[in-house]
Amino acid sequence: MKExxxxxxxxxxxxxxxxxxxxxxxxxxxxxxxxxxxxxxxQRTDLISKIQGKNYFVFKSNGKQSRAVNSExxxxxxxxxxxxVNSIIKNDFKKTNPEEITKALYSIAISFCSSIxxxxxxxxxxxxxxxxxxxxxxxxxxxxxxxxxxVDVLNLDMSTSLPTDCIFDLGTNRPKxxxxxxxxxxxxxxxxxxxxxxLDGVYGTGRFLGFxxxxxxTKVDHVRMEVVEICLPDQWRLYQMFIAxxxxxxxxxxxxxxxxxxxxxPPIHVRPFGEFFxxxxxxxxxxxxxx
Amino acid sequence: MKExxxxxxxxxxxxxxxxxxxxxxxxxxxxxxxxxxxxxxxQRTDLISKIQGKNYFVFKSNGKQSRAVNSExxxxxxxxxxxxVNSIIKNDFKKTNPEEITKALYSIAISFCSSIxxxxxxxxxxxxxxxxxxxxxxxxxxxxxxxxxxVDVLNLDMSTSLPTDCIFDLGTNRPKxxxxxxxxxxxxxxxxxxxxxxLDGVYGTGRFLGFxxxxxxTKVDHVRMEVVEICLPDQWRLYQMFIAxxxxxxxxxxxxxxxxxxxxxPPIHVRPFGEFFxxxxxxxxxxxxxx
Numbered sequence: 001m002k003e004x005x006x007x008x009x010x011x012x013x014x015x016x017x018x019x020x021x022x023x024x025x026x027x028x029x030x031x032x033x034x035x036x037x038x039x040x041x042x043q044r045t046d047l048i049s050k051i052q053g054k055n056y057f058v059f060k061s062n063g064k065q066s067r068a069v070n071s072e073x074x075x076x077x078x079x080x081x082x083x084x085v086n087s088i089i090k091n092d093f094k095k096t097n098p099e100e101i102t103k104a105l106y107s108i109a110i111s112f113c114s115s116i117x118x119x120x121x122x123x124x125x126x127x128x129x130x131x132x133x134x135x136x137x138x139x140x141x142x143x144x145x146x147x148x149x150x151v152d153v154l155n156l157d158m159s160t161s162l163p164t165d166c167i168f169d170l171g172t173n174r175p176k177x178x179x180x181x182x183x184x185x186x187x188x189x190x191x192x193x194x195x196x197x198x199l200d201g202v203y204g205t206g207r208f209l210g211f212x213x214x215x216x217x218t219k220v221d222h223v224r225m226e227v228v229e230i231c232l233p234d235q236w237r238l239y240q241m242f243i244a245x246x247x248x249x250x251x252x253x254x255x256x257x258x259x260x261x262x263x264x265x266p267p268i269h270v271r272p273f274g275e276f277f278x279x280x281x282x283x284x285x286x287x288x289x290x291x
Numbered sequence: 292m293k294e295x296x297x298x299x300x301x302x303x304x305x306x307x308x309x310x311x312x313x314x315x316x317x318x319x320x321x322x323x324x325x326x327x328x329x330x331x332x333x334q335r336t337d338l339i340s341k342i343q344g345k346n347y348f349v350f351k352s353n354g355k356q357s358r359a360v361n362s363e364x365x366x367x368x369x370x371x372x373x374x375x376v377n378s379i380i381k382n383d384f385k386k387t388n389p390e391e392i393t394k395a396l397y398s399i400a401i402s403f404c405s406s407i408x409x410x411x412x413x414x415x416x417x418x419x420x421x422x423x424x425x426x427x428x429x430x431x432x433x434x435x436x437x438x439x440x441x442v443d444v445l446n447l448d449m450s451t452s453l454p455t456d457c458i459f460d461l462g463t464n465r466p467k468x469x470x471x472x473x474x475x476x477x478x479x480x481x482x483x484x485x486x487x488x489x490l491d492g493v494y495g496t497g498r499f500l501g502f503x504x505x506x507x508x509t510k511v512d513h514v515r516m517e518v519v520e521i522c523l524p525d526q527w528r529l530y531q532m533f534i535a536x537x538x539x540x541x542x543x544x545x546x547x548x549x550x551x552x553x554x555x556x557p558p559i560h561v562r563p564f565g566e567f568f569x570x571x572x573x574x575x576x577x578x579x580x581x582x
Contacts, residue, residue, distance in 0.1 A: 160525035194485035201533025234451035242492025
């Protein structure tokens with residue numbers, strides 16, 4: 001499947017040139033079609049799920065295995081994803097809903113990541129970078145602005161630039177967006193809050209809204225064929241209390257244990273990514289739109 | 292060299308049981324002797340140094356190469372390290388000095404890391420863990436107390452434990468020590484300041500003194516045979532201003548560009564690790580002992 005890799009490289013160039021362009025999602029959909037073709041040659045093998053209420057499988061063949069795929073979220077049907085994506089492109093959000101969007105975008109992302117798992121064992125970088133392109137496109141599309149990868153720091157006698165995750169500058173008197181993207185977080189997630197803290201310190205608290213977008217937190221034991229979710233909710237609470245405040249944490253496959261963080265102190269709003277499309281307009285205007 | 296690996300595993304058990312014990316340094320010295328023997332079979336090949344005022348070589352044989360070794364700091368002589376270490380064990384700090392200690396401890400650490408580079412290509416974990424044992428021992432020895440790996444958080448209605456780097460609890464009304472240890476830092480170093488910030492937030496600013504100890508920041512291009520230092524001084528300044536304050540940053544092979552941070556705002560005290568032995572007593576009593 002040389003084609004997927006070539007398309008992936010082309011995607012990188014497109015995103016760097018103009019992340020908000022519809023060319024980006026058109027290419028992503030071509031890649032998605034190729035990935036669905038590719039994984040259709042593999043068998044689904046159910047995993048023993050240690051995660052309450054969620055079922056997972058892997059794509060498997062000749063000793064090769066993909067990452068865990070959520071059985072309820074994954075729709076192995078190109079037309080479904082295409083129809084949902086078309087509604088988003090046309091800004092026709094009444095034709096679809098957060099659940100459908102989450103499923104469609106999950107299916108697009110996980111089919112690529114699984115294909116790379118099967119094509120290039122041990123390659124974590126390609127899925128991670130692809131997922132960053134994918135999420136960056138949706139933010140750029142919805143905000144109608146392209147991102148930057150660093151911000152200038154002018155701080156009395158200090159002048160430097162701070163390399164960051166994606167930054168979206170909505171212009172004077174509007175908030176700016178700080179967008180870290182990770183396929184999964186594990187122990188490195190403290191970086192996300194720390195970067196937010198630096199932005200708060202340099203530019204003023206609240207000037208940057210922090211949005212973390214993740215794919216999932218599953219971990220597979222490929223010998224026992226078991227899947228678990230790695231979650232550290234108490235540590236997130238400490239980070240949210242003592243380092244900085246993230247505005248939203250979106251997942252395509254939300255870990256159940258993180259959902260409970262919505263209900264307790266400090267508030268950490270963890271949501272399925274589909275909800276982003278319905279609330280981002282309000283959030284950048286300072287309105288908390290509860291769905 | 293099965294023996295080095297066996298001794299390394301034994302070292303882990305010793306450090307976990309009683310990090311401050313002299314058994315630890317005795318075993319480290321046995322390992323050091325074995326590593327010196329092992330690397331004596333390899334040729335030194337000079338690297339093209341892109342670092343002003345510093346020269347480096349690698350140990351090389353049959354296409355295998357070690358990491359960069361600082362020619363001025365590395366003393367390939369067991370008796371030198373033994374004599375310096377004996378002065379430390381006997382608390383006889385007048386018999387040696389910070390420069391000698393830095394050289395001796397650099398030689399001990401880099402001979403092990405280089406041996407592992409040559410024995411197990413791509414193994415980053417073993418050198419990292421060994422270096423953690425090594426530095427933990429010196430802190431435990433000098434503070435005369437063993438470390439912990441997590442601290443309890445009791446925060447109104449929240450009760451959890453925070454997994455951390457090494458923590459040394461000197462008892463009531465004395466500061467506690469937060470000790471992250473890294474062979475090199477790169478972009479992950481923001482974690483160190485973020486952990487310090489959480490400790491400041493949970494326990495009160497200044498309650499924990501943060502000491503980061505690193506081996507070096509060299510990076511080798513093994514094809515071009517060039518060595519560079521990866522330094523991000525402006526980012527460190529932002530972290531020190533906006534996340535938390537680290538008390539000291541010690542290096543066995545101090546990057547020159549970080550040394551300049553001692554001279555500008557915000558103060559970041561970056562020092563050769565040898566100085567630790569002469570100032571730690573004062574620092575925990577709240578005295579800034581300038582050497």
